[in-house]
Amino acid sequence: MILVLFIPILLMTAVVLMFTFNPGKKKRAGLQGKAGLWMLYGYTFILLLSAAAYLLLPMEGVTSASEAEANHGEEQFPYFYDIFHTGNIEELPDEWVVKQWTLNFDRDELVLEAPENDINVVNIFVEKTSDLEGTIEATFYQTPVSVNGHSVEKQYHPSIQVQEGTLEIYPSNIVQLRYRMFQTEFPFEQFTGDKDQRWGQSVTGSDSALYIKVPEHIQVRSSPNTFNMVTP
Amino acid sequence: MILNTDGLKPIYIQVAEWIESEILNDNLKKDEKVYSQYKLADMYNINPATAAKGLTKLADEGILYDKRGLGKFVSTDAKQMIMDKRKNQTLKQLVNDLITEACNLEMSEKEILQMVRNAWKGETNESH
Amino acid sequence: MKAIKCKDLIKRYRRKKALDNLNLSIEENRIVGLAGRNGAGKTTLMKILAGLLKEQSGIVEVYGRRPFNNLFVSANTIYIDDQMNFPSPLTLIEILEEGQRFYYNWDHELALSLFNYFGFHPKQRHNELSKGKESTFNMIVGLASRSPLTIFDEPTTGMDAAVRKDFYRALLKDYLNHPRTILLSTHYLEEMEDLLEEVVLMHNGSIFFHMPMDDLKTYSIGLTGKRTVLEPWAQEKEIFYTHDTGVDDRYLVIKNNLSDKEVEDMKQAGIRFSPVSASDLCVYVTDEKGRERGVDDVFNRSADR
Amino acid sequence: MWTMSLTEVQTVDVVKKQIGYKWRAYTGVFMSLVIIQLLGVLFSLNGSGSGGYGRTGYDIMVQYFSGDIIIVFTIFWGFLTALLFTTRAYREDDFSFITNRTSSTISTILFLFVISVIGGFTSLLSGYLLKVLTYILFPEGKTLLISNPEGPGVWIMGLVSVVLIIFMFSSIGYLAGMMIQWNKLFLILLPVLLFGSMTWLAQSGVMVGEYFYQFYFQEKNFILYVMKTIVSTTGLYTFAAFISNHLEVKK
Numbered sequence: 001m002i003l004v005l006f007i008p009i010l011l012m013t014a015v016v017l018m019f020t021f022n023p024g025k026k027k028r029a030g031l032q033g034k035a036g037l038w039m040l041y042g043y044t045f046i047l048l049l050s051a052a053a054y055l056l057l058p059m060e061g062v063t064s065a066s067e068a069e070a071n072h073g074e075e076q077f078p079y080f081y082d083i084f085h086t087g088n089i090e091e092l093p094d095e096w097v098v099k100q101w102t103l104n105f106d107r108d109e110l111v112l113e114a115p116e117n118d119i120n121v122v123n124i125f126v127e128k129t130s131d132l133e134g135t136i137e138a139t140f141y142q143t144p145v146s147v148n149g150h151s152v153e154k155q156y157h158p159s160i161q162v163q164e165g166t167l168e169i170y171p172s173n174i175v176q177l178r179y180r181m182f183q184t185e186f187p188f189e190q191f192t193g194d195k196d197q198r199w200g201q202s203v204t205g206s207d208s209a210l211y212i213k214v215p216e217h218i219q220v221r222s223s224p225n226t227f228n229m230v231t232p
Numbered sequence: 233m234i235l236n237t238d239g240l241k242p243i244y245i246q247v248a249e250w251i252e253s254e255i256l257n258d259n260l261k262k263d264e265k266v267y268s269q270y271k272l273a274d275m276y277n278i279n280p281a282t283a284a285k286g287l288t289k290l291a292d293e294g295i296l297y298d299k300r301g302l303g304k305f306v307s308t309d310a311k312q313m314i315m316d317k318r319k320n321q322t323l324k325q326l327v328n329d330l331i332t333e334a335c336n337l338e339m340s341e342k343e344i345l346q347m348v349r350n351a352w353k354g355e356t357n358e359s360h
Numbered sequence: 361m362k363a364i365k366c367k368d369l370i371k372r373y374r375r376k377k378a379l380d381n382l383n384l385s386i387e388e389n390r391i392v393g394l395a396g397r398n399g400a401g402k403t404t405l406m407k408i409l410a411g412l413l414k415e416q417s418g419i420v421e422v423y424g425r426r427p428f429n430n431l432f433v434s435a436n437t438i439y440i441d442d443q444m445n446f447p448s449p450l451t452l453i454e455i456l457e458e459g460q461r462f463y464y465n466w467d468h469e470l471a472l473s474l475f476n477y478f479g480f481h482p483k484q485r486h487n488e489l490s491k492g493k494e495s496t497f498n499m500i501v502g503l504a505s506r507s508p509l510t511i512f513d514e515p516t517t518g519m520d521a522a523v524r525k526d527f528y529r530a531l532l533k534d535y536l537n538h539p540r541t542i543l544l545s546t547h548y549l550e551e552m553e554d555l556l557e558e559v560v561l562m563h564n565g566s567i568f569f570h571m572p573m574d575d576l577k578t579y580s581i582g583l584t585g586k587r588t589v590l591e592p593w594a595q596e597k598e599i600f601y602t603h604d605t606g607v608d609d610r611y612l613v614i615k616n617n618l619s620d621k622e623v624e625d626m627k628q629a630g631i632r633f634s635p636v637s638a639s640d641l642c643v644y645v646t647d648e649k650g651r652e653r654g655v656d657d658v659f660n661r662s663a664d665r
Numbered sequence: 666m667w668t669m670s671l672t673e674v675q676t677v678d679v680v681k682k683q684i685g686y687k688w689r690a691y692t693g694v695f696m697s698l699v700i701i702q703l704l705g706v707l708f709s710l711n712g713s714g715s716g717g718y719g720r721t722g723y724d725i726m727v728q729y730f731s732g733d734i735i736i737v738f739t740i741f742w743g744f745l746t747a748l749l750f751t752t753r754a755y756r757e758d759d760f761s762f763i764t765n766r767t768s769s770t771i772s773t774i775l776f777l778f779v780i781s782v783i784g785g786f787t788s789l790l791s792g793y794l795l796k797v798l799t800y801i802l803f804p805e806g807k808t809l810l811i812s813n814p815e816g817p818g819v820w821i822m823g824l825v826s827v828v829l830i831i832f833m834f835s836s837i838g839y840l841a842g843m844m845i846q847w848n849k850l851f852l853i854l855l856p857v858l859l860f861g862s863m864t865w866l867a868q869s870g871v872m873v874g875e876y877f878y879q880f881y882f883q884e885k886n887f888i889l890y891v892m893k894t895i896v897s898t899t900g901l902y903t904f905a906a907f908i909s910n911h912l913e914v915k916k
Contacts, residue, residue, distance in 0.1 A: 043702070043703075043787065157722070175724070177724065180727075180808045181727050181729045187736065187827045187830075208721050274532075277528075279573065281557045389669065412760060423671055431676060444761055446761055447691060447758050458689070465672075
């Protein structure tokens with residue numbers, strides 16, 4: 001109930017009011033005279049300054065949570081993973097490519113290792129293709145990660161290494177992102193914005209996949225269900 | 233004259249008597265305007281109504297006369313009237329008090345007359 | 361026009377009747393003293409006149425209007441008592457300036473000169489003042505407002521004798537320049553005898569008497585002499601107060617309606633006459649505990665146990 | 666010779682003077698406003714909400730800052746100020762100079778409106794102060810902004826709505842105060858009645874608090890909102906004025 005929530009505030013306001021009010025004959029040193037008025041003038045001046053400063057702050061306007069949900073949402077690509085299974089990755093928009101590797105590999109057998117993949121699950125797909133010879137191509141796709149519609153600056157991608165015939169995929173350090181979201185006060189939004197979503201925040205871009213193309217003749221082995229073999 | 237505030241005589245009478253003495257010693261001449269009630273109240277630190285009462289008392293006795301809206305003026309034979317009044321009223325009263333006091337002290341008539349004569353001599357030598 | 365008119369005024373606090381069928385009428389532009397013992401109803405009457413309290417029944421009019429909740433009366437009246445409170449953020453000078461804004465007849469020059477004369481510091485605050493200083497400041501506000509009806513409720517509480525004297529002088533001076541109705545309740549009646557034009561004595565919520573000060577001073581007379589000598593004279597006179605001193609000496613206060621002859625004979629009989637001050641008379645006539653007994657009896661009774 | 670003149674006086678003039686008098690006299694009101702709002706800013710500094718997200722490889726922390734708490738503080742400040750204005754000491758301040766109950770009540774109500782405007786204006790601005798402070802105090806991380814009010818029109822509407830809600834709460838405080846002055850029992854009775862009835866009704870499903878919140882704070886139509894607040898405020902103040910007219914002063 002709102003009231004209960006605000007009891008501490010009520011008490012605190014009462015204390016302050018008692019402190020500053022002096023209706024009776026009580027002697028009140030110090031806080032006499034026009035202190036109150038000067039405080040008000042000074043405070044208003046500071047407020048106006050900060051309002052001006054606020055306008056200069058480097059901020060990026062973002063849409064409200066619900067709108068962000070709409071245009072970046074997963075709904076647009078519900079069958080994200082099917083595309084990988086079927087291998088026709090051309091359909092994916094280019095901006096989803098996060099990182100591409102091309103590695104030389106001239107052996108006939110490839111061992112695929114993805115240690116600690118249980119924490120940061122990366123879906124791995126392997127496609128055997130005839131137009132590659134002696135090299136392996138790996139591309140990491142991710143639906144754009146956005147916070148309330150603001151696409152993040154740094155993107156995550158796993159690290160890949162080839163050593164004596166084994167392709168190691170291991171997680172790289174986590175991308176730390178800190179954001180401050182300035183929300184306009186409720187009176188400004190009461191009559192315009194969709195208030196219900198005010199506190200909602202949405203981070204989109206949960207789907208990611210690592211697509212590896214290997215030359216046709218290479219035999220790929222790994223521990224069970226670390227990757228999916230693409231069947232075009 | 234300082235008002236004797238705790239004496240028997242009411243203030244307004246004392247004020248009236250003061251004006252009479254002013255007339256007697258010619259500080260206030262015939263047909264001269266007398267102090268207004270407010271001036272008197274200011275001088276003696278008393279309520280103007282009391283001062284006015286003193287002035288009206290003198291006006292009733294004819295010592296002062298009223299000029300519409302201008303205030304009170306000394307009437308022509310004011311001085312004479314005050315002298316007569318003082319003779320047969322105030323002086324008479326003083327004599328009576330003298331006699332009462334003399335009887336209290338069981339003095340004979342001769343002794344009291346002698347005192348008066350000496351006092352008279354003392355007074356007359358000084359005034360000549 | 362009458363400044364103040366009260367007819368069968370009743371005011372009740374819970375059970376006690378603060379004002380009991382009070383009738384009073386005061387002409388305008390007079391300085392009137394309101395005397396009476398504590399609890400006689402002086403303050404209640406004044407607060408009703410100032411429009412602060414509501415009367416239970418009866419008619420009360422200030423300049424022809426009912427004071428309670430009346431802006432006209434409030435604009436033309438000022439009520440000064442020791443509970444005057446001004447908001448603490450205002451310094452004394454600022455309070456005077458507020459007075460200047462509110463009161464139409466306010467004389468700021470007078471206020472400032474009195475302010476300096478009585479040695480106030482502009483930056484002082486009202487709740488920092490001592491009792492006497494506070495009364496003095498309130499008095500300045502009362503005087504400077506020049507309200508057609510100025511009511512002082514015991515204005516001199518806490519004032520020292522010198523300040524009281526200055527106050528009476530200032531009051532008279534300003535009254536002479538700007539006559540107005542001034543109602544003063546006081547316990548220092550003897551100090552104001554020359555200042556007041558009329559005296560209203562209140563007792564048990566009603567008016568005991570209301571007469572000009574001059575009449576009040578000669579209303580009674582004090583007789584001192586042997587009890588035996590005084591006895592016959594005092595038979596049919598209205599006695600206000602008796603007090604025995606010494607072996608057989610007595611002091612009597614009686615109504616002053618003696619003929620000159622009687623005065624002469626009494627003087628012959630060795631009875632001494634002395635004036636009775638207005639304030640003493642007020643004390644005598646409102647003596648609840650009966651004519652004879654005084655506070656001495658409290659001690660006498662304990663002594664002879 | 667100066668003749669003493671009786672002055673006819675209009676309530677309007679007296680009320681004007683009284684408002685000026687209160688402005689100069691009750692500076693404590695502004696002091697408490699500034700302190701309240703600074704406390705509000707302090708409260709809001711640690712953010713009014715945050716969200717953390719662990720997507721594959723991401724650790725995203727979003728902290729929300731909004732001046733809402735400051736506005737709520739100011740609303741309660743309006744309520745309490747009005748309540749305190751009904752205490753005897755304040756009413757008697759008026760009676761040191763020219764007044765009657767009507768002019769005293771009207772000037773108090775108008776003064777409360779003036780400070781509601783100031784309270785509303787500063788509370789909205791304090792949101793900017795909060796945000797600038799967060800920007801300075803927590804420099805790391807990007808600042809995102811959700812839908813600034815599109816134009817001055819929206820801002821003005823926001824200001825009007827805050828002022829009206831503060832003024833309404835001050836009318837609630839003023840009425841509560843007057844009832845308490847009328848009979849000290851209300852000091853206990855009012856809160857008991859209020860919370861008692863709310864909890865009792867809550868059992869039978871009627872959430873009074875919620876309903877009150879929706880009725881005012883979630884009214885999307887501006888005109889309707891203005892009407893609602895103004896009607897309630899006038900109603901409450903008239904009732905309070907009615908009571909104050911019968912209160913004696915300086916018993």
